[in-house]
Amino acid sequence: MGQVIRKVSMAAASAVLIASLAGCNSEQTKEDDSVSDTFSEAQTGAVTTAVTEKTIAENTLSPVTYPCEYVTEELHCIYDDSDIFGKLYIPDNGREKHPTVILSHGYNCIGDDMRDIAIDLARNGIMAYTFDYCGGSLRSSSSGDSVDMSIETEQDDLRHVIDMISDMDSADSDKLYIYGESQGGFVAALTGAEMPDRIAGMFLVYPAFSIVDQWLAMNPDDMKEPFSFMGGMMLSKTFYDGVPRYDVYEHIKSFTNPVLIYQGDKDQVVNVSYAKRIDEAFPDSVLTIVEGAGHGFGGKDRTLVKDGVCQFFIDKGIRD
Numbered sequence: 001m002g003q004v005i006r007k008v009s010m011a012a013a014s015a016v017l018i019a020s021l022a023g024c025n026s027e028q029t030k031e032d033d034s035v036s037d038t039f040s041e042a043q044t045g046a047v048t049t050a051v052t053e054k055t056i057a058e059n060t061l062s063p064v065t066y067p068c069e070y071v072t073e074e075l076h077c078i079y080d081d082s083d084i085f086g087k088l089y090i091p092d093n094g095r096e097k098h099p100t101v102i103l104s105h106g107y108n109c110i111g112d113d114m115r116d117i118a119i120d121l122a123r124n125g126i127m128a129y130t131f132d133y134c135g136g137s138l139r140s141s142s143s144g145d146s147v148d149m150s151i152e153t154e155q156d157d158l159r160h161v162i163d164m165i166s167d168m169d170s171a172d173s174d175k176l177y178i179y180g181e182s183q184g185g186f187v188a189a190l191t192g193a194e195m196p197d198r199i200a201g202m203f204l205v206y207p208a209f210s211i212v213d214q215w216l217a218m219n220p221d222d223m224k225e226p227f228s229f230m231g232g233m234m235l236s237k238t239f240y241d242g243v244p245r246y247d248v249y250e251h252i253k254s255f256t257n258p259v260l261i262y263q264g265d266k267d268q269v270v271n272v273s274y275a276k277r278i279d280e281a282f283p284d285s286v287l288t289i290v291e292g293a294g295h296g297f298g299g300k301d302r303t304l305v306k307d308g309v310c311q312f313f314i315d316k317g318i319r320d
Contacts, residue, residue, distance in 0.1 A: 023182040023206050023269075023296035024109035061095070064320065068093040070122035077131065079160045085141035086111060086131030086161070089122035090170065098127035099175035099318050101309075102161055104154075105130070106182030106208070108137045108233050117179065117306055124310045125319035129165055133157050133184075138233050146233045147226045150242025151211065154187045162191075162198065175318060179203040179309065182270070182295065186211055189278070190248065193255040201258040203309050206267055206295055209274040215243045249281040259285035260312060262305050264293025 069092040077084040091098055101121055103114045111130030118128035133154045134144030144153075158178075166173045177200055180188030185207030192199040223237035244251075259282045263275035272289060279287035288308065293301045313319045 023106050024113040061320070064093045064095075064125065066093075066125060066319075067123035068125060070119070075129065077157075077161050077164045081143070082134050082157065082160075083143040084131050084134060084157055084161060086129055087115075087118070089118040089128040089130075091122050091125045091127060093125050095125070096170065097172040098125065098170060099177070099313060100127040100129065100165055100171040101177045101179050101203075102158070102165055103128060103130045104158060104178060104180035104184035104188040105133065105136065106184045108139075108231050109181070109184070110137050110139050110141070114179070114181065116302070117309065120306045120310055121313075124313060126310070126313055127171060129161070131157075131161055138231070147236040148238055149235070150239045151183075151187060151190070151244065152242035153238075154183075155191050158187060158191045159194075162195070166198065173198075175200050177201045177203065179205075180207060181205045182208045183211065189252055189255075189259075190244065193252045196255045196257060199255070199257065201260075201312075202255070203260045203262075203305075203312075204278075205262045205297065205305055206264060206270050207261070207275070207278065208270050209248060209278055210270045212243055212248060215240055249277060252278060252281050253283065256283045258312075260308060261285055261287045262290060262297070262308070263287065264290045264295065264297070264301070266292055267295045269295040 071090050071092055073088045073090065075086050075088045077086060101118075103111065103118060105111055105113055110132045114130050118130050121128040132140040132142040133149065134140070134142045134157055135146040135149035136142070136144075136154065138146070162176070162178075165171050166176060176198060178188040178192050180186070180202070182205070185204040186209055188202060189204055189207055189209075192202050218240060220237055220240055223240055226234045226236045229235045261275055261279055261282075263270070263272055265272050275287055275289070279285050288304075290297070290301050290304065297305060
């Protein structure tokens with residue numbers, strides 16, 4: 001990006017990143033627990049009319065009262081040597097295909113940390129899929145080791161998840177969206193921008209675009225051995241090597257579909273200036289700055305995001 005970044009010590013840079021990249025949701029929502037070979041002209045007309053009426057009846061969708069019921073299924077995405085653990089939240093609203101949101105979690109978080117978002121989406125007629133990035137958390141149920149995890153590996157995981165969900169009969173591949181928090185928001189934005197013809201929109205919650213500046217300011221010479229980072233998760237130089245070296249803001253300009261961005265103005269990890277910059281880069285985005293919120297939303301701030309994401313589908317008439 002044409003910017004000279006001063007190398008600093010690992011200890012100094014780590015101090016800046018304490019509690020960074022994650023923003024896991026600490027509040028969990030409780031899950032609610034499915035004849036003759038020939039016909040006269042008159043006969044032919046009667047049969048045609050009957051068939052037409054039957055076809056119309058079959059193609060007419062009965063109205064649904066929301067919130068609706070939903071079911072949850074465990075669903076793994078397996079590719080190469082990777083086994084990604086995930087859960088699918090399916091609206092029980094009589095529809096064969098559903099608009100779908102794939103949820104991308106933050107650093108040292110897991111898919112279940114966004115369970116409340118997935119449940120609200122499902123109850124509003126939107127299928128949702130949460131999953132654990134390989135090596136992405138000490139609590140991960142997916143395969144892989146954290147020392148092998150990076151932005152690049154998480155993008156690869158997300159691409160395969162997108163492929164899997166797109167091929168599902170129950171998912172409307174023309175209405176496929178990505179939701180991401182913190183590091184997961186950064187990964188979602190970069191990946192979605194690669195495939196604007198496949199992703200109909202994105203929801204980014206305190207997306208950690210600060211990762212580029214923070215990590216490239218570190219001294220890679222301090223990363224010769226795996227090191228404990230943020231909450232005791234072991235990382236390695238693999239993470240540093242996987243940080244984008246291209247202009248991420250220029251990259252996301254290719255995504256012209258709708259983007260909703262939520263950012264706290266008191267975020268000490270991802271400064272509000274990053275959200276403003278990505279809002280300027282996306283051709284069609286809406287930035288909501290949440291007053292008094294830090295990195296990781298709870299309470300009314302979390303509700304604001306859930307309501308805003310669900311309302312997006314309602315306002316655009318997407319869920320029906």
